[in-house]
Amino acid sequence: xxxxxxxxxxxxxxxxxxxxxxxxxxxxxxxxSYTSVKGCMAIRPAGFAIWxxxxxxxxxxxxxxxxxxxxxxxxxxxxxxxxxxxxxxxFAPEVAxxxxxxxxxxxxxxxxxxxxxxxxxxxxxxTIQSYRDLPQLNNQWCSVVRWEKETRPFLRSREFLWxxxxxxxxxxxxxxxxxxxxxxVYADFCEQTLAIPVIxxxxxxKEKFAGAVDTYTIEALMHDGxxxxxxxxxxxxxxxxxxxxxxxxxxxxxxxxxxQTSFGMTTRMIGAxxxxxxxxxxxVLPPAVAPVQIMIIPIQQKKEGVLEAANRLLEALGDxxxxxxxxxxxxxxxxxxxxxxxxxxRVELGPRDLENGSCVxxxxxxxxxxxxxxxxxxFRVAELxxxxxxxxxxxxxKRMEERTWAARSMDEMREIFSDRSGFVKxxxxxxxxxxxxxxxxxxxxxxCIPLDQEKIDDKCVVCGKxxxxxxxxxxxx
Amino acid sequence: xxxxxxxxxxxxxxxxxxxxxxxxxxxxxxxxSYTSVKGCMAIRPAGFAIWxxxxxxxxxxxxxxxxxxxxxxxxxxxxxxxxxxxxxxxFAPEVAxxxxxxxxxxxxxxxxxxxxxxxxxxxxxxTIQSYRDLPQLNNQWCSVVRWEKETRPFLRSREFLWxxxxxxxxxxxxxxxxxxxxxxVYADFCEQTLAIPVIxxxxxxKEKFAGAVDTYTIEALMHDGxxxxxxxxxxxxxxxxxxxxxxxxxxxxxxxxxxQTSFGMTTRMIGAxxxxxxxxxxxVLPPAVAPVQIMIIPIQQKKEGVLEAANRLLEALGDxxxxxxxxxxxxxxxxxxxxxxxxxxRVELGPRDLENGSCVxxxxxxxxxxxxxxxxxxFRVAELxxxxxxxxxxxxxKRMEERTWAARSMDEMREIFSDRSGFVKxxxxxxxxxxxxxxxxxxxxxxCIPLDQEKIDDKCVVCGKxxxxxxxxxxxx
Numbered sequence: 001x002x003x004x005x006x007x008x009x010x011x012x013x014x015x016x017x018x019x020x021x022x023x024x025x026x027x028x029x030x031x032x033s034y035t036s037v038k039g040c041m042a043i044r045p046a047g048f049a050i051w052x053x054x055x056x057x058x059x060x061x062x063x064x065x066x067x068x069x070x071x072x073x074x075x076x077x078x079x080x081x082x083x084x085x086x087x088x089x090x091f092a093p094e095v096a097x098x099x100x101x102x103x104x105x106x107x108x109x110x111x112x113x114x115x116x117x118x119x120x121x122x123x124x125x126x127t128i129q130s131y132r133d134l135p136q137l138n139n140q141w142c143s144v145v146r147w148e149k150e151t152r153p154f155l156r157s158r159e160f161l162w163x164x165x166x167x168x169x170x171x172x173x174x175x176x177x178x179x180x181x182x183x184x185v186y187a188d189f190c191e192q193t194l195a196i197p198v199i200x201x202x203x204x205x206k207e208k209f210a211g212a213v214d215t216y217t218i219e220a221l222m223h224d225g226x227x228x229x230x231x232x233x234x235x236x237x238x239x240x241x242x243x244x245x246x247x248x249x250x251x252x253x254x255x256x257x258x259x260q261t262s263f264g265m266t267t268r269m270i271g272a273x274x275x276x277x278x279x280x281x282x283x284v285l286p287p288a289v290a291p292v293q294i295m296i297i298p299i300q301q302k303k304e305g306v307l308e309a310a311n312r313l314l315e316a317l318g319d320x321x322x323x324x325x326x327x328x329x330x331x332x333x334x335x336x337x338x339x340x341x342x343x344x345x346r347v348e349l350g351p352r353d354l355e356n357g358s359c360v361x362x363x364x365x366x367x368x369x370x371x372x373x374x375x376x377x378x379f380r381v382a383e384l385x386x387x388x389x390x391x392x393x394x395x396x397x398k399r400m401e402e403r404t405w406a407a408r409s410m411d412e413m414r415e416i417f418s419d420r421s422g423f424v425k426x427x428x429x430x431x432x433x434x435x436x437x438x439x440x441x442x443x444x445x446x447x448c449i450p451l452d453q454e455k456i457d458d459k460c461v462v463c464g465k466x467x468x469x470x471x472x473x474x475x476x477x
Numbered sequence: 478x479x480x481x482x483x484x485x486x487x488x489x490x491x492x493x494x495x496x497x498x499x500x501x502x503x504x505x506x507x508x509x510s511y512t513s514v515k516g517c518m519a520i521r522p523a524g525f526a527i528w529x530x531x532x533x534x535x536x537x538x539x540x541x542x543x544x545x546x547x548x549x550x551x552x553x554x555x556x557x558x559x560x561x562x563x564x565x566x567x568f569a570p571e572v573a574x575x576x577x578x579x580x581x582x583x584x585x586x587x588x589x590x591x592x593x594x595x596x597x598x599x600x601x602x603x604t605i606q607s608y609r610d611l612p613q614l615n616n617q618w619c620s621v622v623r624w625e626k627e628t629r630p631f632l633r634s635r636e637f638l639w640x641x642x643x644x645x646x647x648x649x650x651x652x653x654x655x656x657x658x659x660x661x662v663y664a665d666f667c668e669q670t671l672a673i674p675v676i677x678x679x680x681x682x683k684e685k686f687a688g689a690v691d692t693y694t695i696e697a698l699m700h701d702g703x704x705x706x707x708x709x710x711x712x713x714x715x716x717x718x719x720x721x722x723x724x725x726x727x728x729x730x731x732x733x734x735x736x737q738t739s740f741g742m743t744t745r746m747i748g749a750x751x752x753x754x755x756x757x758x759x760x761v762l763p764p765a766v767a768p769v770q771i772m773i774i775p776i777q778q779k780k781e782g783v784l785e786a787a788n789r790l791l792e793a794l795g796d797x798x799x800x801x802x803x804x805x806x807x808x809x810x811x812x813x814x815x816x817x818x819x820x821x822x823r824v825e826l827g828p829r830d831l832e833n834g835s836c837v838x839x840x841x842x843x844x845x846x847x848x849x850x851x852x853x854x855x856f857r858v859a860e861l862x863x864x865x866x867x868x869x870x871x872x873x874x875k876r877m878e879e880r881t882w883a884a885r886s887m888d889e890m891r892e893i894f895s896d897r898s899g900f901v902k903x904x905x906x907x908x909x910x911x912x913x914x915x916x917x918x919x920x921x922x923x924x925c926i927p928l929d930q931e932k933i934d935d936k937c938v939v940c941g942k943x944x945x946x947x948x949x950x951x952x953x954x
Binding site for chain 1: 510511512513514517518519520521522524525526528529545546547548549550551552553554557570571572573574575576577578579580586587589596599600603604615619620622624625626635636638
């Protein structure tokens with residue numbers, strides 16, 4: 001137990017310092033390591049394996065809606081970036097510029113893509129001729145670069161991995177529908193796969209994507225009461241098409257502009273999983289994205305029959321992502337490591353269990369243990385993994401609800417945000433000035449105008465003018 | 478047929494102009510399109526789907542040998558790139574430099590990775606402490622940038638997609654073994670999955686990777702007689718470890734340098750598939766990497782029962798990657814398109830076939846057609862897909878053998894390369910001057926020192942001095 005303690009002691013408790021707890025977890029669970037490249041992290045095998053599972057789940061959902069993967073260049077010539085006014089204003093300040101290649105100064109500098117709307121417009125201009133070429137439903141998995149000043153592993157880094165979907169449609173109705181469809185795909189992925197409840201809504205004018213008509217978002221609440229934007233889906237109307245002259249010949253033989261969307265989700269979702277589900281013993285992974293779902297840990301493994309039985313169990317559990325820790329470290333050390341890494345289930349198997357023909361299964365999410373007959377383990381494990389996902393989701397949902405308050409006045413707003421953090425539902429008149437005032441005084445931003453509206457009051461929480469929209473406010477990562 | 482002709486006419490015949498034929502195929506099969514980013518291509522969905530299947534096959538093979546995926550930054554600070562002398566000399570002339578970020582000049586410029594040995598050394602220095610941390614078996618799927626002057630889709634472009642494996646071991650024996658193991662993985666992938674026969678060998682000092690002790694390669698022969706390097710595996714010994722000070726504490730409690738390897742395969746393999754298997758009707762895809770393996774094409778599809786039967790067949794073939802072309806274009810047009818896209822099997826199904834309870838299956842690789850009872854189609858298709866891979870491999874192998882000659886003198890070398898292209902086996906003394914002389918006079922390079930040695934003569938084909946090594950020479954992409 002001394003060894004176990006030592007391992008766990010190195011994590012700062014959540015309540016003591018949440019930011020430090022987060023840093024400790026990503027390092028102790030071997031998810032990332034620092035690099036000599038300022039602001040960029042190394043995603044280690046244990047971290048990348050989580051991302052691979054997330055990718056597979058997102059990619060499958062995309063493909064079911066007809067999306068195809070493809071790949072465009074990582075560089076954007078400056079003249080291309082400059083074509084859409086709002087877009088370049090939003091992104092130009094935070095890009096990295098390539099100015100030399102092959103030993104020579106470039107005649108036109110290239111930015112490393114911060115996002116690829118401009119490249120997709122260029123691509124669509126080259127490949128779309130008639131209505132027969134629509135819709136175009138594409139996606140790419142790649143990395144993008146945004147020159148952030150302050151960085152944190154998974155949450156904000158100068159380079160990050162993501163997917164960016166880009167579609168082109170014949171009509172405004174179709175691009176709108178696709179935007180909502182992808183928001184729903186993201187919400188389903190978060191809730192079903194990651195067990196993270198989300199609020200679906202629309203961004204305000206101030207918070208929407210540079211160049212979009214509308215931005216839809218899903219927002220989640222972290223353990224410290226801060227909000228995290230988890231995935232956004234943008235409707236561009238024909239704005240980009242006009243800027244890039246992307247036209248198609250309609251059935252009526254007339255030239256028309258296409259309507260476009262884009263949607264993205266990033267490695268930041270690994271950060272979301274850590275901050276929604278983690279605890280003071282480390283990571284707690286939802287079973288669907290756990291690289292190892294079950295760790296078998298033998299007790300007194302040198303005793304006759306123990307390792308043999310453990311190996312038989314390993315084989316019997318072949319339908320799951322299962323591993324056996326038969327290293328020469330103590331069971332206590334192995335328990336602490338399995339907990340740190342967030343492995344959903346632990347199977348303990350020792351000489352006494354063997355005598356009884358049973359073993360002990362321990363859940364990572366709530367610490368519950370149960371004795372199970374060895375023959376029943378595969379069946380029971382399948383049940384438990386489903387149950388764990390459901391319980392993790394319900395706990396996170398309950399916590400989010402407990403940390404969601406309604407405010408009818410600035411005084412109520414001030415009171416809530418003075419000693420708590422969470423979502424605050426409040427009415428908003430719709431003007432930028434009130435949004436700015438809240439940001440300035442309380443450091444909160446509008447997270448979204450939720451789809452599920454509630455009439456909390458009939459006047460704006462800031463200026464007192466008539467208000468029809470209810471907004472979720474919060475402090476965000 | 479007029480429509481079909483028109484479609485096919487747009488491909489230049491291979492024998493007329495092989496380079497133009499290649500360009501026609503990649504464009505007409507919708508594999509790539511040009512972009513506004515000089516030297517960089519857009520990989521379209523039809524091309525990217527081939528890469529996704531290749532990735533899955535390579536990735537599976539890697540994981541079976543214990544390799545884990547991870548991700549390192551795309552930027553390399555200049556000081557890091559400069560640490561290993563041979564390596565920086567090899568790559569510095571062809572890198573792209575980021576000099577500005579977030580509106581400011583960088584204090585140290587960053588190159589966009591041309592390959593990531595330096596970053597992995599940095600990573601290993603941070604994460605390897607003792608012999609318990611070895612071996613490290615890692616890989617990343619990413620894009621790299623090399624500032625090429627002349628570019629061709631898939632074969633040579635300023636940015637390309639690849640995997641780069643990087644491993645660290647306790648001993649020189651282990652790193653050597655891993656190098657050979659990965660060469661074998663590549664050869665197996667090429668031969669089994671892509672039906673491309675390869676020559677396994679070692680690179681000469683001149684041709685080896687910048688910074689490597691030994692480079693192992695697999696080389697294939699394209700339809701025009703030119704060689705293509707398909708995958709390389711490098712043994713670094715402890716050279717990089719010394720340059721980057723990557724040490725571990727051994728079991729004897731002494732500090733020792735690790736021994737490293739790296740190995741890479743790229744989207745150039747799509748080019749290899751095109752140039753080994755393609756023909757004057759377009760692409761011919763090996764079944765294992767064909768995004769669509771079977772295209773069902775209904776004949777007189779408006780006749781009663783035809784589309785229904787085609788849809789039933791589509792469902793019955795659900796274990797394969799199958800599609801049904803029920804568009805309103807003519808069967809002839811559809812055939813030409815299916816051939817252009819290289820889809821291995823076509824199922825033709827019309828009213829007359831329905832009366833007989835049969836359909837026609839046509840092979841893309843050799844044009845053979847056969848009538849098959851509808852109930853037998855799933856079984857027969859499985860047989861045919863296996864047969865197609867085997868036949869494609871045998872044909873490619875026979876062609877490679879027919880285009881491999883032995884030369885015992887410079888006169889023989891000159892005679893062969895004056896009107897033919899292919900592999901020439903010849904003895905070599907081992908000196909750089911003879912290699913340079915062959916390059917200068919005949920524009921041929923040493924492809925590899927093959928593992929399967931043959932004693933063709935006892936003297937060097939260039940200088941006449943005693944020679945023990947037989948080398949494959951050729952003109953290469």
